[in-house]
Amino acid sequence: MNDILKVGNIEFASRLIVGSGKYPDFQTTKDATLASGSKxxxxxxxxxNITNPNEENLMDYFKGTDxxxxxxxxxxxxxxxAITLFRMVKEATGLNLIKLEVIGDTAKTLYPDVMETLKACxxxxxxxxxxxxxxxxDPIMAKRLEDAGSAAIMPLASPIGSGLGIQNRYNVLFIKEAVxxxxxxxAGIGCASDAAIAMEIGADGVLTNTAIAQAKNPILMAEAMKHAVIAGRNSFLAGRIAKKPFATASSPTEGLIEFSHKK
Structure with missing residues (x-):
């Protein structure tokens, strides 16, 4: 199925985005990224480093890939x-697609400073x-960020690197309705089932880093995330059955064969 994620005018064949931090080296970063199917x-x-050509540069490892x-x-x-940083990066690399994050609490939660984020946006x-x-x-802030020019909203599932998964599924739904x-x-994805749940409730994509990079087998976890995002997306598109507080027979109840107990 040709199910494309479109951010601004840029299209991606995968709805999984991965991070590059916490890996032991750039080669492992590349291997896990390729295994994830992420684009x-x-x-x-x-x-x-992606700007200094005189030092080991992550961009070199992804040359020849899509x-x-x-x-x-x-x-x-x-x-x-954030503004200064991205202007410097664009001048050095020409990259125009960016992920904006401005952190308000650097000591404990790594929660964003939404007002500073809005200004930068x-x-x-x-x-x-x-x-x-x-x-x-927050669906209200999500709408304000859209109005400010954001091409995608990336709400946290739970604190960065916590692995706690989605702590408030309803807020994801509210954001979907708002923008x-x-x-x-x-942020906060811990395992493949977390990614599948995010997609099943209607998210357009998932970003994960720590769950892959710090898994006992990063390559295998990357593959698991790939399949989880696809499965969750397909489940959402297929449409789940309604939840009921009682049982419903899975086979027809009409025209049952009658058994005679007479000897």
Whole structure:
């Protein structure tokens, strides 16, 4: 089935986005990404080199593949930081598709500062960036970010790296109802079933990093995430049955064969 994820004017054949952090080396990052089937890998450009050609560069490992790099502003705590970073990245690499994240609580939750995020989104959209925005799971803020120029909303499932899965499924549904751009569940995915659930409730995509990178077998987990996202998406499109508080026979009850107990 030709089920394309479209962000702005960019199309992706996979609805799974993966991260590049926490791997032991760039080769493992590449191997896991290829196993995942993802066409988009997000990179914390303040921590992972993609701009300096004189040092080991992640971009070199993905040459010859159809996988795009998605710079993110992890580590930025103000709108000004994020704006400056992305302008520098664009000048150095030409990359225009970005993942905007501005963190408000760097000590415990890594929750986003939504007001600073909104400020940065407004400026970066005017600069012509295609912005995928990490946010909390608030449908009101999601709508404001869409109005500010975001091309996709990426609400957290639970705190970054926690592996807790989706803590409030209804908020994902509320965000889907509030906006007309893709909703990609981001942060907190711990295993393949978490990704499948996100897709089953109607998310347009899933982003995961730690669940793959820190699995005992990252390549195998990457493959599991690939199949989970596909299965969850197909389940959503197929339409689940209604939940009932009582049993319903799975075979017809009319025309039953009558048994005679007479000897």
């Amino acid at each position: 988009l890998i997000t990179v914390a450009v303040r921590r992972v 996988i795009k790099l998605l710079p993110n502003s992890a580590g930025c705590t103000t709108a000004e930081d 407004e400026v970066l959209a005017k600069d012509g960036f295609t912005i995928m925005t990490y946010s909390n799971d 007309n751009i893709p909703v990609i569940v981001d």
